[in-house]
Amino acid sequence: MHLPEIDKYAHLDSPLHSWDPRVKIVSLFCLILSMVLASNLLVAGLGLMLAVALVFLSRIPFGFVFLHLRWVMLFVLLFFIIMPLTVSGEEIARFHFLSISRRGLELASLIGLRAFSAVLLVFPMIGTMKFSSTTAALQRLKLPNKLVQMIIFTYRYIFVALDEMGRMFMAARARGFRSGTNLHTLKTVGNLIGMLFVRSYERTEHIHRAMVSRGYDGTLRVLDEFALAKKDFLKAALVVALALGLYFAGWTL
Amino acid sequence: MKEAVRIENLHYTYPEGTQALKGISLRIYEGESVGIIGPNGAGKSTLLLHLNGILPAAGQGEGRVVALGEEIRRNDKRIRSDIGFVFEDPDEQLFMPRVFDDVAFGPLNMGLSGEEVKARVKDALRAVNLAGFEERSPHHLSAGEKRAAAIATVLSMRPQILVIDEPASDLDPRSRRNIIHLLNTFRMTKMIATHDLDMVLEVATRCILLDEGKVIKDGPGEEVLKNRELLEAHGLEMPLSLLLRSQNF
Numbered sequence A: 001m002h003l004p005e006i007d008k009y010a011h012l013d014s015p016l017h018s019w020d021p022r023v024k025i026v027s028l029f030c031l032i033l034s035m036v037l038a039s040n041l042l043v044a045g046l047g048l049m050l051a052v053a054l055v056f057l058s059r060i061p062f063g064f065v066f067l068h069l070r071w072v073m074l075f076v077l078l079f080f081i082i083m084p085l086t087v088s089g090e091e092i093a094r095f096h097f098l099s100i101s102r103r104g105l106e107l108a109s110l111i112g113l114r115a116f117s118a119v120l121l122v123f124p125m126i127g128t129m130k131f132s133s134t135t136a137a138l139q140r141l142k143l144p145n146k147l148v149q150m151i152i153f154t155y156r157y158i159f160v161a162l163d164e165m166g167r168m169f170m171a172a173r174a175r176g177f178r179s180g181t182n183l184h185t186l187k188t189v190g191n192l193i194g195m196l197f198v199r200s201y202e203r204t205e206h207i208h209r210a211m212v213s214r215g216y217d218g219t220l221r222v223l224d225e226f227a228l229a230k231k232d233f234l235k236a237a238l239v240v241a242l243a244l245g246l247y248f249a250g251w252t253l
Numbered sequence B: 001m002k003e004a005v006r007i008e009n010l011h012y013t014y015p016e017g018t019q020a021l022k023g024i025s026l027r028i029y030e031g032e033s034v035g036i037i038g039p040n041g042a043g044k045s046t047l048l049l050h051l052n053g054i055l056p057a058a059g060q061g062e063g064r065v066v067a068l069g070e071e072i073r074r075n076d077k078r079i080r081s082d083i084g085f086v087f088e089d090p091d092e093q094l095f096m097p098r099v100f101d102d103v104a105f106g107p108l109n110m111g112l113s114g115e116e117v118k119a120r121v122k123d124a125l126r127a128v129n130l131a132g133f134e135e136r137s138p139h140h141l142s143a144g145e146k147r148a149a150a151i152a153t154v155l156s157m158r159p160q161i162l163v164i165d166e167p168a169s170d171l172d173p174r175s176r177r178n179i180i181h182l183l184n185t186f187r188m189t190k191m192i193a194t195h196d197l198d199m200v201l202e203v204a205t206r207c208i209l210l211d212e213g214k215v216i217k218d219g220p221g222e223e224v225l226k227n228r229e230l231l232e233a234h235g236l237e238m239p240l241s242l243l244l245r246s247q248n249f
């Protein structure tokens, strides 16, 4: 089964990998923000180029990135279908009763470019370190402790739940279940998912028990193993400058 | 001999109404290695859970549990770093993104310094032959490695009593052998619940047979495990090694 392992390439060596996780997250977050706020196509295009360059710099294979980009593409495609047809403005083509507006096409492109750049940047941001470093950094950045714990447990148990689901469907198939488009399939799948919820609930109780028995009192503690160097700040200055550049370029261009 | 655990007339009924323990009394002394055996549903896990005071709050109970001179109440919220509890499913014991954080979890909660935490993690992983596994993510460990890592997560707290529920279920023969070997290297007081009677024979100095929430038999390991009629009357089978010996193979 394919598992969503964002930190598969955390062991590589690149300027992004060696960057302090906290500074990296904050800096790249600024850059993502500037891309999401891009107000015209030119700036958004520049942003996309920058994002691609950063992915390249991170040495994460593009194949891996595209694999994870499928859903974003689907989402963007949806906008490309809906917006040119629904947004009113100068008409550039017409098929029978459907009219395609230039304004709609532009808006869809803008949204597409923004989405792609932002999602692409996630890879140099958190694909370049172990997931444990990401969560430890988020914690050091004073993200609410409960939120960090939610992220940690979601990530840890998504694998367990997927395995469990795989096993349950396998068992159902072994007993002659074949999926099809009928009521029986729907009922079976519904039951299996219900089972999964019940098991997950029991599991959370058990995990909680295991945590409490090792002294958990509601606050998650991690060892602070980060060390800042001048290089970290230089990289940050560069990236934040780019972010500001993009943001202000949107006003003047 | 110094007493490690004293259980007096312990009763417990789950909120759903299952009477899991019906008057258990026993004493365990420091350095003993006690195998707790019994068929499914005998109450082994429920008994062990009383040692760290974590049971459904809505359950009904009476009796007393004293460990290392202190009374343990159900739903005791204090940290008991001197009692290390290894649960049956390692996936529930290993909940952090990497092995290091899991093994460091207990020590960090104990408020130890960073240096001390690191030293303990290192020692604990070495003790279970997982040196160098710090950065691995628990999901990618083999079943045997998960078991060992789960044990390391409590060893790092340096407990005086080690409580383990089913340490070798779903392990292949070699991993099972490794766990048996590991358990034999630990010097602290041990309480081990299992169906694996051959393992009990190897790791336990004493054996307690439970069924239907009561102590049926309590005695030196081999003595209990040799009693074929008794074991079979309670849904268990004599360890193969003893069976072979008794039939002079």
Ligand SMILES: Nc1ncnc2c1ncn2[C@@H]1O[C@H](COP(=O)(O)OP(=O)(O)OP(=O)(O)O)[C@@H](O)[C@H]1O
Residues within 6 Å of the ligand: B014, B015, B016, B018, B019, B020, B038, B039, B040, B041, B042, B043, B044, B045, B046, B047
């Ligand atoms: N969380 C729970 N809620 C309700 N009843 C429970 C719960 N856990 C156990 N029981 C019941 O309590 C009784 C004793 O269970 P326990 O888990 O202690 O047995 P066990 O000896 O550990 O069995 P096994 O060998 O299967 O692990 C059983 O009848 C069981 O159904």
Ligand SMILES: [Mg+2]
Residues within 6 Å of the ligand: B044, B045, B046, B165
């Ligand atoms: Mg049990």
